[in-house]
Amino acid sequence: MFKAIILMCIPGTMDCLEAHDNKNIFDTTKECVERVNEIASEISNLQDIYIPKAFRCELIGELT
DSSP: OEEEEEEEEOTTSSOEEEEEOOSOOBSSHHHHHHHHHHHHHHHHHHOSSSEEEEEEEEEOSOOO
16 A cells, blocks of 8 residues: 655755645555645645655555
């Protein structure tokens, strides 16, 4: 299972934050990447200080 995490930064600075999707856990990386894209879009629509820079789908537990 995978957890979606996005790194967002203020352009031109080293000021960055990680946004963790703590409500959803995904069975596949494809589902996780789809959620990352949704989160990035929401971040961009809600504010304009931080912009999404990178993401990862973190493995939680063991693959079966």
